[in-house]
Amino acid sequence: MESASRYIRQTSFPDFGPEGQARLQQAKVLIVGLGGLGVPVAQYLNAMGVGTLGLMDNDTIALHNLQRQVLYTENDIGKPKVSVAAQKLAAQNSNTRITTYANYLYPENALEIIKQYDLIVDATDNFGTRYLINDACVVLKKPFxxxxxxxxxxxxxxxxxDDGPTYRCVFPDPPKAREIPNCNENGILGVLPGIIGTLQALEAVKVLSAKGQVLSGELLLFDGNTQQSRKIELEVNPKNKHITTLQPSYEIPACEIEVPVVNVTEFLQLSKDPRLQLIDVRNAEEFAVHAVPSAINIPLPQLVDKLSSIDFEVPVYFICQSGARSRSAVRIAQDFKPGAQVYSIEGGMTALPDPIKISV
Amino acid sequence: MTVLLFGVAKDIVGSPSLSIPTTTNGKRIPRTVGELRTFLGKSYPELEQLSSLAIAVNNAYAQDTKEINSYDEIALIPPVSGG
Known part of the structure; x- marks a missing residue:
């Protein structure tokens, strides 16, 4: 449906104008990932008149996607994301040329696909693909x-x-497995990807139209809890601009060194023993709200100074809210008393059933 | 000096910010970004083990050699992957 009035609200915006619109219509954008971030990116770029959109994802729609991936409906469950998205985007704007890739990005297909586009949007949910997109874009001199x-x-x-920094200029090396929690472990508030994806769409429009100030050389940090945004000024590390080939694989290998943990079921069994030595390493305020009654509170920052108060002749169990600080506590204790039996309660207080918090 | 914590750094420490004492109590005060990494790593080994942890001083990305002072605002920025 072609009409001069379709984009009048943005062509009449003086800082964008008809030339901004003409550039959008010439542009080719590849969106990698059609989940929480990719959905708002695709909807806005399509609505605003980007000429060609590539949609890449190999996932199918699941019920637990619907709280944040607002393009999809209950009737779409089980169907491939890219084909459902392509159908809905075609109904939204029939002028857009849409290409779908029902595949994930791999080192084998990345260069061939990315070279056909002017701009890439990283809307993925894993580090491996993020580093692959970075390296492929550097090889091909494409912004993302x-x-x-x-x-x-x-x-x-x-x-x-242009000459701006890359993802590796901020985070040179990919995290090892389990270093950083993912959405499956940590949960995700439905509206957050909507905000971040919409900010990505805004940056894509500025890059493509050559209008406005592009968020290059800076990293925007948005905190939805406090509604605070801050920008961190970045530096270019020249070696990161000189990647010429991709790595054979971008998969994150599973980690070898793990601290000893006990899971909730094991812990519930152990907690029947009244002599259990349980140390809660959360801060005093958290401990006051709810705690396992037999636990002793030693906040993590004070642990180093209070290690001598712990009996390392018997097993020591550390607990915190989620299991992160208690793993730190285990490492500190292992350094202090190598060979001692020290364990972290996996999942922490969050994982414990409610009664245990009052009945132990 | 104030250290603001983002992402998993906030989870590891259990608080959105930390205050580093700037007077001596027997411990060595960190004078560079690199020394701050080591200093924090003693209390929070998981921070030191992160493969990449960006540190900003007064909202600018800082190398480990960057000197820091008591009035600086430091931010620890780990990578995040969700989408």
Missing amino acids: VYGALQGFEGQVAVFNY
Whole structure:
């Protein structure tokens, strides 16, 4: 449906104008990932008149996607994301040329696909693909719009834009497995990817139309809890601009060194023993709200100074809210008394059934 | 000096910010970004083990050699992957 009035609200915006619109219509954008971030990116770029959109994802729609991936409905469950998205986007704007890739991005297909586009949007949910997108875009000298989130927080930046910094200039090396929690473990508030994805769409529009100030050379940190945004000024590390080939694989290998943990079931069994030595390493305020009654509170920052008060002749169990601080506590205790029996309660207080918090 | 914590750094420490004492009580005060990493790593080994942890001083990305002072605002920024 072609009509001069379709984009009048943005062509009449003086800072964008008809030339901004003409550039959007010439543009080709690849969106990698059609989940929480990719959905708002695709909807806005399509609505605003980007000429060609590539949609890439190999996932199918699941019921637990619907709280944040607002393009999909209950009737779409079980269907491939890219084909459902393509159908809905065609109904939204029939002028857009849409190409779908029902596949994930791999080192084998990345260069061939990315080279056909002007701009890439990283709307993925895993580190492996993020580093692959970065490296492929550096090899091909393409800019990409990065967006990622955890909990209430999001990060946005345009990387590899002209002489600007890349993702590796901020985070040189990929995390090892389990270093950083993912959405499956940590949960995700439905509206957060909507905000971060919409900010990515805004940056894509500025890059493509050559209008406005592109978020290059800076990393935006958004905190949805406090509604605070801050920008971190970045530096280019020249070696990161000189990638010429991709790595054979971007998969994150599983980690070898794990601290000893006990899971909730094991812990419930152990907790029947009244002599159990349980140390809660959360801060005093958290401990006051709810705690396992037999636990002793030693906040993590004070642990180093109070190790001598712990009896390492018997097993020591550390607990915190989620299991992260208690793992730190185990490492501190292992350094102090190598060979001692020290364990972290996996999942922490969050994982315990309610009665245990009052009945032990 | 104030250290703001983001992402998993906030989870590891269990608080959105930390205050680093700037007077001596026997411990060595961190004078560079690199020394701050080591200093924090003693209390929070998981922070030191992160493969990449960006540190900003007064909202600018800082190398480990960057000197820091008591009035600086430091931010620990780990990568996040959700989408």
